Amino acid sequence: MTIEDIQNEIIDEFSMFEDWEERYQYMIDLGKDLPLIDDQYKTDSNIIKGCQSKVWVHAEMNDDKIQFTADSDAIITKGIIAILIRVFSNQHPKDIIDADMDFIEKIGLKEHLSPTRANGLVSMIKQLKMYAIAYQTQLK
Template sequence: MTIHEIQEEIVDEFAMFDDWMQRYEYIIDLGKNLPLIKEEFKTDENTIKGCQSKVWLNGEQLEDKIVFTADSDAILTKGIIAILIRTFSNQNPADILTANMDFIDKIGLKEHLSPTRANGLVSMIKQIKMYALAFNSQN
């Protein structure tokens, strides 16, 4: 699936819920199902700066795709990074760099987060794009 197709799928999933309490529960469930990052990648180098809670993100290039793994010590934040991992893992670096991020606004995520969590979301996206930039320049 392309990044856009995954984003549209996520928008459709969020549209099924009537209120934000249900959406928060869904985000938490996504976090619970996030494949665990290897302990060796829970380093300061892989910690996303600008997040209120601890978030670790690792990206590895496999052939022409980037595979991301992540974890967080906060359950809601873990769900947020799970959405981003689902969207951008196993994608080409160039596609990640050019991806439109308006699906975040379409699901209303940023406006329903506290300012510090919204800043953390921006930091997570920035870090994913930094990995893409690094791997794209190697090709």
């Protein structure tokens, strides 16, 4: 599936929720189900700065596609990471770099996009795209 397909699928899922509570409960559940990052990658150098909660991200490239794993000590943040990983993992670096992030607003998580929110969603997206840029350079 392309990044856009996945985003549309997520928008569809979120459109079923009637209020913030259902939306957040879903994110919390996603957070709980997020496969854990391998402990060896939970290092200080993999921490994303700018978050009130800790966020670790690790990236690898196989067959020209990037796989992301991540973790956080806060469950809602983990839910947000789960959504981002679903969108970005197993994609070509170039598609990740070019990806539009409008879907976050469409699923009602716009408030988390504020750079002042201190939950680091913005930093997280930036970090994922930075990995993509780094791997893209390798491909060339």
